Amino acid sequence: MQLLLKYRTQAFLLLALLVSFVVSQASDNIDGYVLQIMLVAGINIILAVSLNLVNGHTGQFSLGHAGFMGVGAYMSAAVSVEMGPSILGLLGGPSTLSHGVTFVIALLVGGLCAAVCGWMVGVPSLRLRGDYLAIVTLGFNEIIRVVFQNTSSSGPFGGALGMRGIPDYSTFFWVFGIAAICIYVVASMVNSTYGRGFLAVRDDEVASESMGVNTVRYKVVAFVLGAFFAGLAGGLYAHLFGAIDPKGFGFLKSVDIIIMVILGGMGSTLGVVVAAIGLTALNEQLRDAEKFRMIVFSILLIVMMIVRPQGLLPVTFEKKRRKSA
Amino acid sequence: MDQFVQQLLNGLFLGAIYALIALGYTMVYGVLRFINFAHGDVFMLGAFGGLYVHKALAPLLNALPWPLALAVVMLASMAICAALGIAIEYFAYRPLRTRPRLNVLITAIGVSLFIEYTGQLVFGATQQPFPALIPRQNISGLGGLTVTMTQVIVVVVTTALLIGLRYIVMRTRLGLAMRALSLNPTAAALMGVNTSVVISFTFGLGSALAAAGGILYASLYPSVDPFMGIQPGIKAFVAAVLGGIGNIPGAALGGMIIGVVETLVTGYSQKLGIPSGYKEGVAFIILILILLFKPSGLLGKVEREKV
Numbered sequence: 001m002q003l004l005l006k007y008r009t010q011a012f013l014l015l016a017l018l019v020s021f022v023v024s025q026a027s028d029n030i031d032g033y034v035l036q037i038m039l040v041a042g043i044n045i046i047l048a049v050s051l052n053l054v055n056g057h058t059g060q061f062s063l064g065h066a067g068f069m070g071v072g073a074y075m076s077a078a079v080s081v082e083m084g085p086s087i088l089g090l091l092g093g094p095s096t097l098s099h100g101v102t103f104v105i106a107l108l109v110g111g112l113c114a115a116v117c118g119w120m121v122g123v124p125s126l127r128l129r130g131d132y133l134a135i136v137t138l139g140f141n142e143i144i145r146v147v148f149q150n151t152s153s154s155g156p157f158g159g160a161l162g163m164r165g166i167p168d169y170s171t172f173f174w175v176f177g178i179a180a181i182c183i184y185v186v187a188s189m190v191n192s193t194y195g196r197g198f199l200a201v202r203d204d205e206v207a208s209e210s211m212g213v214n215t216v217r218y219k220v221v222a223f224v225l226g227a228f229f230a231g232l233a234g235g236l237y238a239h240l241f242g243a244i245d246p247k248g249f250g251f252l253k254s255v256d257i258i259i260m261v262i263l264g265g266m267g268s269t270l271g272v273v274v275a276a277i278g279l280t281a282l283n284e285q286l287r288d289a290e291k292f293r294m295i296v297f298s299i300l301l302i303v304m305m306i307v308r309p310q311g312l313l314p315v316t317f318e319k320k321r322r323k324s325a
Numbered sequence: 326m327d328q329f330v331q332q333l334l335n336g337l338f339l340g341a342i343y344a345l346i347a348l349g350y351t352m353v354y355g356v357l358r359f360i361n362f363a364h365g366d367v368f369m370l371g372a373f374g375g376l377y378v379h380k381a382l383a384p385l386l387n388a389l390p391w392p393l394a395l396a397v398v399m400l401a402s403m404a405i406c407a408a409l410g411i412a413i414e415y416f417a418y419r420p421l422r423t424r425p426r427l428n429v430l431i432t433a434i435g436v437s438l439f440i441e442y443t444g445q446l447v448f449g450a451t452q453q454p455f456p457a458l459i460p461r462q463n464i465s466g467l468g469g470l471t472v473t474m475t476q477v478i479v480v481v482v483t484t485a486l487l488i489g490l491r492y493i494v495m496r497t498r499l500g501l502a503m504r505a506l507s508l509n510p511t512a513a514a515l516m517g518v519n520t521s522v523v524i525s526f527t528f529g530l531g532s533a534l535a536a537a538g539g540i541l542y543a544s545l546y547p548s549v550d551p552f553m554g555i556q557p558g559i560k561a562f563v564a565a566v567l568g569g570i571g572n573i574p575g576a577a578l579g580g581m582i583i584g585v586v587e588t589l590v591t592g593y594s595q596k597l598g599i600p601s602g603y604k605e606g607v608a609f610i611i612l613i614l615i616l617l618f619k620p621s622g623l624l625g626k627v628e629r630e631k632v
Contacts, residue, residue: 061427063434124617131360131430132616135562139609150602255434262431294442301435305428306420 016180024173041280042175043233046182048260048276050229053186056266058222059202061134064141065230065257068114070249072231073238076110077166078156103169110235111228118227122220148246162245170240182229187269265311327469332592338476340584341483345538346561347576349531355507355571356527359426362433365558366440367406371536372543374402379456395458399540403533410532411525444551452550455543479541499526563612569625
């Protein structure tokens with residue numbers, strides 16, 4: 001019993017992986033439309049939780065999360081489309097195992113490429129604060145989109161038309177398994193002794209630096225890790241829909257993720273997960289009223305900031321502390 | 326060579342419009358220390374304001390000589406946008422005045438999206454032609470250079486507005502209050518400056534300039550759509566940062582530089598081997614470079630963060 005208490009987060013992770021595996025086996029019995037929405041919700045959870053590490057826990061406002069997602073989506077799709085057949089051949093033809101191995105390689109390549117981009121954004125962030133950082137990350141997002149848009153239409157990335165015919169590897173197990181790992185990594189990192197540094201950087205950068213916190217390293221770690229998981233989410237997205245195009249990873253997608261983080265409460269993992277699920281459902285409800293979707297979301301953003309800037313489910317221990325202006 | 330001078334001139338005309346928008350960013354930053362993300366959308370509303378005022382007053386305006394008609398349309402649209410700017414500040418930003426700056430930035434993003442998508446609903450998503458408020462005729466000048474009537478008007482109007490703005494900021498009581506507020510908000514409030522009035526006035530002034538910029542831009546590139554404000558807005562923001570945000574002459578200088586660089590990159594993209602599709606990324610690359618190497622901008626002061 002003691003052992004179980006000591007390792008309860010790890011136990012939760014294993015349980016989550018097990019449950020997602022079992023549900024995945026039974027996913028044929030779930031209505032296809034419902035299943036798809038569930039998978040989108042799972043991808044949104046990964047995106048929101050990873051952005052929350054940067055925006056919520058570390059207090060570095062990034063407006064370019066969709067850019068990292070785009071890098072992950074493109075790179076992983078390129079791996080499974082261009083190199084997939086040869087990997088399958090090496091593993092003795094198509095089977096559950098060889099498909100799984102191909103997918104893992106593709107996702108990891110996507111995640112790592114996104115992480116490198118995260119590092120490239122994280123380094124200039126060392127000199128920039130607040131709104132300037134927000135604008136620069138927005139700029140990176142746009143540059144990534146413009147670069148993909150201007151690739152040759154006959155090349156592997158397909159230019160403005162994007163990529164098609166990506167194998168549909170994303171199952172319930174992969175999406176929710178990675179979501180569970182993402183939540184586990186972010187939550188246990190922030191709650192560890194090491195992770196207090198993220199919160200210190202957020203609460204007062206100058207003070208934490210003078211207390212010996214290596215603010216530079218924390219910011220870069222947050223960006224790289226956040227980008228890595230966004231890249232994985234992008235890979236899952238590409239292998240769920242089978243087609244991607246550069247427009248899907250622009251500023252508006254970044255705003256979608258930011259709304260999830262703000263609605264859930266910056267720095268609150270539970271809140272962000274709930275908000276990601278809720279907003280995915282709301283998004284589906286508004287699908288018939290596409291014209292009103294962004295109007296609703298933008299009003300939501302403004303009203304939240306005025307009425308409840310801490311989010312719907314803020315972290316509880318923060319209420320006890322008095323925050324300086 | 327001739328082509329180069331021509332491109333340079335075209336860049337300056339475009340830069341004059343960016344300068345008008347950049348002034349709004351820089352003035353709001355001066356008094357409130359935040360980036361008004363929705364400023365580019367006020368620019369769009371200015372162009373649509375011009376379009377609708379022209380539609381509503383068409384019989385009257387057709388009777389007037391065109392410079393007078395242009396002045397009527399422009400002043401009306403500037404007044405509408407000034408009112409909208411003040412309203413945006415009053416409803417969205419004022420409740421957040423004591424909150425962290427990041428919250429205001431998020432709200433500004435919300436306001437920007439709200440204006441764009443409401444605009445799409447009200448005006449329709451398609452591009453609409455903009456009426457020829459300025460006769461579309463060429464003035465052939467020195468040595469084979471061509472300048473259109475619109476470009477001349479752009480420069481004349483921009484210069485007049487800049488002189489007017491300088492007069493307001495340097496010679497009037499409200500301008501003095503604006504400068505005091507940007508120097509030190511607390512001290513200004515203690516000296517009897519009515520902060521709220523000055524902030525409203527600044528938003529009104531910036532929005533009016535953006536509206537003028539919108540009409541000039543729509544005359545230069547005669548079509549309007551609800552998303553037309555995004556790109557010029559971003560470029561003008563880069564111009565404001567380049568000149569040193571919070572610095573009024575800096576914004577004008579930055580606008581000119583961005584206009585010239587953009588026109589030259591577009592004009593010579595084939596010779597340089599850059600696909601023209603990368604044009605949208607140029608402004609951001611300039612922005613990242615400035616922020617990395619000279620974050621205070623060309624004419625700005627270095628500000629140290631104090632504990």
